[in-house]
Amino acid sequence: MVTIAIIGRPNVGKSTLFNRLVGRRLALVDDRPGVTRDRRTGEARLMDLTFEIVDTAGLEIAGADTLEGRMRAQTEAAIRAADLCLFMIDVKAGLTPQDQDFADLLRKSAQKLVLVANKAEARSSEAGLIDAYAVGLGEPVGISAEHGEGMGELRDAMVEALGREAFRPTRAPSQRRSDEDDAASSGDAADGDEGEEPIEAYDATKPLRMAIVGRPNAGKSTLINRFLGEDRLLTGPEAGITRDSISVEWEWRGRQIKVFDTAGMRRKARVQEKLEKLSVADGLRAIRFAEVVVIVFDVTVPFERQDLSIVDLIVREGRAPVIAFNKWDLVEDRQALLADLREKTDRLLPQIRGVKAVTVSGETGEGIDRLMRSVAETHEVWNRRISTAKLNQWLERMLAKHPPPAVAGRRVNVKYMTQIKSRPPTFIVSTARPDALGAAYTRYLVNGLRETFGFFGVPLRIALRKPQNPFAGKKKRSS
Incomplete structure (x- = not known):
């Protein structure tokens, strides 16, 4: 598929055009300059053309060791690849000296160019359109990314630059799946139907969706760069570099993995700025789209209150969690710390007993393969289904070992149990008195399911339901 990159100085409307072309608000948009920092890709459609579009950080003149300099390096990589x-x-705003400098850079680096004059809907834009010729990149295409004006002219300029044969024909909307469209939707795509699912063997070759979450500066982007073997995502000592939830694809042992990097999550009370709120909301959408969520703990300060809150959020969303204790290369007394981490994991995270926890180093690559093995194993458990016959045989043994409590002198009668779905494993227990069974007995059943069927480290859900009376609501026949 042909790749097209949107380039320009900060705050000229690159992310607004990106969102229009992919048909969704995937990229964060704000009035302040410099919102976009990483490269974001998506499958775009413009009339009869389908292509991959890349949103980039605003080009700025800065030293290579600064955050702006590293952002520029990411944009230059996108220019070379497009x-x-x-x-x-x-x-x-009119033509600026910065625009002229970057036009010179593009002349040397870009394969092909189209000059796009944004915000052309404004009455004061005519002078700016005339000035745009001074850039020396041919006739500018006047558009309004916000209002959708000039899209036909932009399509014609793209075809003239690359040729019609370079673009793939568009597919029907029902067949299209953009690179990140499901992550932006509010629905829970991974949950599936609530009805009975056929029990089939786990397919270890199917693509897997994974999100990387954690507090700011825990090393999430560095870890993903280690997965990919390249500096694909922006990293550095500054906290809160990542703002958008960026998805990248890679392959592990022949399996396709789509991984989402997310913005660092701080306590709600500390999140004041609108932009950070948007970043966190974007991260939550990525979590809901993911199947496995890797929670990155900074091993030098693990189990902060926010770490525990993030794990609790993942469990409530029903995702499959894996813990990565990052920055393991900074630890000296590893044996003592490892024992402490195991004890605290069991004590502080009882809601996901047996969760996989792996020590890793995003800087050196230590533990990466162990982490991915844990991800694959947890994903398999999260997809596990147990037949109704096996469940009820197990239930009989559990009831005989520890009968339900007697309430007001009457024993609670449990009729049967069935698994209605996986991802996460969800069960229904049929009983005539759901309110009387109690939370303690439900925990007893949950722990038994984990022990017997190996549901360790994933959320389990049990719903208590009263069986329907087939004669309820029917009138009694008169004799």
Whole structure:
């Protein structure tokens, strides 16, 4: 598929155009400059054209060791990889010396170029459109990314630059799946239907969706770069570098993995700025789309209150959690710390007893393969289904070993149990008195399920339901 990158200085409307082309609000948009920091990709559609679009950070002149310099390096990598660059300028603000500098850079680095004059809907834009010719990149295409004006002219300019044969024909909307469209939707795509699912063998070759979450500066982006073997995501000593939830694809042992990097999650009371709220909301959407969520703990300060809150959120969402104790290369007395981490994991996270916890180093790559093995094993448990016959044989033994409590002198009668879905494993217990069974007995059943069927480290859900009376609501026949 042809790759097109949107390039320009900060705050010219690159992310707004990206969202319009992918048809969803995937990229964060704000009035302040410099919101986008990493490269974000998506499958775009413009009339009869389908292509991959890349949103980039605003080009800025800065030293290589600064955050802005590292952002620029990411954008320059996108320029080199793209088949076509859309160089965007803001005609409302007029041409700037910065635009001229970056036009010179693109002339040397980009394979093909189209000059895009954004915000052309404004009455004051005519002078800016005329000035745009001074860039020396041909005739500017006047558009309004926000209002969708000029999209036909942009399509024609792209075809003229690359040729119609370079673009794949568009598919029907029902067949399209953009790179991150499901992550942006509010629905829970991974949950599946509530009805009975056929029991089939686990397929270890199917693609897997994984999100990386944690507090700011825990090393999430560094860990993903280690997965990929390249500096794909922006990293550095500054906390809170990542803002968008960026998805990248890679392959582990022949299996396709789509991994989402997310913004660091702080306590709600500390999140004041609108932009950070948007970043956290974007991360929550990525969690709901993911199947396995890797929670990255900074091993130098593990089990902060926010770490425990993040784990609790993952469990409530029903995702399959795996804990990665990152920065293991900084630990000296490893044996003593390892014993302490195991004890605290069991004590502080009882809701996911047996959760996989792996020590890793995003800097050196230590433990990466162990982490991915844990991800695959947890994903298999999360997808596990038990037949109704086996469940009820097990239930009989559990009831005989520890009968339900007697309430007001009457024993609670448990009729049967069935698994209605996986992802996460969810069960229904049929009993005439659901309210009388109690939370303690439900925990007894949950612990028994974990022990007998190996449901360790994933959320388990048990719903108590009263069986339906087939004669309820029917009138008695008169004799």
